[in-house]
Amino acid sequence: MLKNAAAATALGLGLAWSGAAIAQETVKIGVILPYSGPFADAANQLQAGIDLYMAKHGDEVAGKKIEIIKRDTGGPAPDVAQRLAQELVVRDGVDILAGFALTPEALGAAPVSQEAQKLMVVMNAATSIVTEQSPYIVRTSVTIPQLNYSFGKWAFDEAGIKQAYTLVSDYGPGHDAEKSFSQGFTEAGGEILGSDRTPVANPDFSAFVQRVRDANPEAVYIFVPGGAQPAAIGKALADRGLAPPETKIFAQGELTHPEALESMGETARGIITTFHYTLERDDPLNKEYVEGYTAANNGRKPDLFSIGGYDGMHLIYEALKATDGDASGDALVEAAKGMAWESPRGPMSIDPETRDVVQTVYIREVQEVDGELQNVIIHEIPEVKDPLHGAN
């Protein structure tokens, strides 16, 4: 029985590959995302980015028709993500795996991309090590150390802050943020007064914010996941009188995303964040992108997930053009290495060595523009690479 199975496997795989070789007319992209469950919003925004790109550039590239197959993990669920990746490869015969909002799900699917030799475009998952898990992975989003290491340096060198307190969500991305900001900050000469971690499912921040207040730092650095928490922690800070200019508030960009800004209102003024995408960045490409997105999504504005999906599709389209429609993993990943382009977020490229994204990091401050609070870019650090690759 088992021997037969092994034989059938070998046969089946052979068939699948030859099948893919014959079906040259369409290129299938399997998109794996948590469309339902606690991260559904991220998945939907990312999908909207994919949809917008395809609406703009058509569904034909290099003579091939692009077909999207969506699969829901309901996650975080790495085992489900892996199964879906396997099924997409063996049953649906996809040429490219894409999506991956969450790091564990990307890690789950990585071995499939390696074994089946399929290009895997990570459009969000932001832990450094993701791209190291398979030679076919390319990332078009961001990594957390990329944003925060240089931010920490900037906080000391340019903003003149000597000591800070860190407050991050107690999970992988939060730990990464705490580590990389602190590293950049202390290497430049700053001092971390204290650091706390808030439970991920944390409905109430008042206790942690009070601890920060007791320490009375010059600045506090915050990392929370997008969703309900940014507004909640922003208001808790303001309630305690922790607000700029008396206490500087530094954070990764989720803290001041559009919904959170609306909810926080006046109390958000002066918060300084680091991010790779800025909604209000004055740039024709970005304006066109934001207008198209808003029109297609009921007035909802694009966010970091949307831009990851949008640029991920751009990478796929351009890679297919470069290979003249050859959708094999090796050809596509070669084409992706070193690719550089102008995105609505600004100039970006794919590092040929790590296959990770290289881009400008924007440091923004919440200011009033035409009667509305916005993230205004106050500093740009061009061509930032992830500082952790090769470090461990």
Next chain:
Amino acid sequence: MVNQIAIVLFDGFAFGMLLFVLSVGLSVTLGLMNFINLAHGAFGMLGGYIAVLTMRQLGLPFLLALPAAFLGAALVSVVFERTLFRRLYKAGELNQVLFTIGVVFVAAAIATYAFGTVQQVIILPSWLRGSVEVFGLRLGVYRIFLIVVALAVTAVLVFGLERTRLGAQIRAAVDNQRVAQGLGLDVERIFAITFALGSGLAGLGGALAIEIVGLDPAFGFHFLVYVLIVVAVGGLGSIAGSFAGAALLGIGDVAGKYFMPEIGSFLIYLLLVAILFVKPLGLFGKR
């Protein structure tokens, strides 16, 4: 130091009061009819969305959105109770669990369809924003408001239960359903009213919670665990129990995170396990 303890007590108490409003209804209906309603949080979510709608679409002020959330959730819940839930009173607890989980799934899907997955935002009136100084303590105005609302709800509930005819009937039915029925009380009707009241309070809680914890289609699942913890710790069918349980959990949670942040996330569960192991009926439970 005294200041810090005072502020932690205040913050914890305010958070506890939010939990109290969200969960007191479930405690009473569970105690009254032994009906395990895991969809209680879904009615909280419903109240939240009603508040968002009334404020955004109708432009009504926050203070009117709260009663609208209460009424809307109460009305919808009584329709559900009369048409569906009443079939399950004799169906055994596992079936009640399965059915009401199904309701939560459906509710979450409908909310996603109608409102999208985005976090809902409400803009509070300016008099509820910011903080005030009282005896050198900085207290959040909205948290004071939460405490006031919860205390008012408690006062109305206690007064209603102790002094009104319906209250006496509810107490009788909770104490001993069979005897109450034997004495000619229409227990089903009492239950329908109680159910509507309880779900309405959940709706009110959902509306109050938006400012503190936000609102999205996962609300019904997200708060289920907290609501169950308050009900179990407080004891079934007891308003005083729910009040004490919610206050204890709120204060315990905030104090734990403040003084021992390393174990902040465990503390609420440790409290739960320890309390129920020593007092399986909860702090105020009778049976």
Next chain:
Amino acid sequence: MSDVTANAPFDAQGWLRRQSRWSPLEVVFWLALLLPFFFFPTYLTLASQIAIAALFAISVDLILGYAGIVTLGHAMFFGLGAYAAGLISVYGWGEPLSGLLLAAAFAGLVGFVVSFMIVRVQHLALIMITLGLGLLTYELANSMSWLTGGTDGLRGIRTWPIFNYFRFDLWGYTAYSYSLAALFVCFLVSRRIVNSSFGLALRGVRENVRRMPAIGSDYRGHLQKIYTISAAIAGLAGALMAQTTNVVALDALSFQRSADVVVMLILGGTGRLYGAIVGAAIFLIARDQLSGVNPQYWYFWIGLLLMVVVLVMPKGILGGLSALASRWSGR
């Protein structure tokens, strides 16, 4: 269970013997589980995950269906088994069968310790203590990220080929064979347990705890024993997941997983081992198909399915079917 109370006083041994005989229907059922190999070879990874979920549901059925212990925290043992199997492999021992047994033993050991607490509480307190312990374990695993990898999950699991020959392939032939074999063996063990005098005593506890000491039954001991066995099987299911996918993350311990397995079990029908298998299969197949059609709103239909099953078949799908069958055969 009416036949138990009717017959037990007269001929308990005979009843047990009759129960443990294999019916032709059961043989057909197990043979049917081999069909995916031949007819649905592209669904083998799903079949493997269904087998794992079914095994997990059986572990819950042993305590919930047969001993009346309602739990909302059983993912605790599933996750402990998964992490144990994963860690054994990360630290250099990737042999699957021994890893499976070690993981099950570890989960069983923790289950035994926890059982001292479990047998002292009932009703809502019992449910909430299982829930609290499950959430505690989750938070513990999150905070021990140096060991567990935290939210990102455990990295570097490499499961060796089974018998050093059958490597885990992309199609899932090995994974499904392995999971199905484990399910079958654990099913045999569970079947033996519930059709023994020990199983009868457990049902006695479920029906009436107070009377059991009166007839000289050490009900706490019985409960502890079955809880430990159940924890071990749940751990084995978790270990299977870790080995067939080489990934373990915090979701293995999550409340969601604890709740899902109870839903699957009630859906299929409690107190009958096949209910666990059928429930897991229906829930996961429905989920897979619905979410394939509509990734965003599929859970609307799942919710509806649960509600309809409760209203139409209050004893679960298998209970409903067997009621239909006995009406049809004119009993």
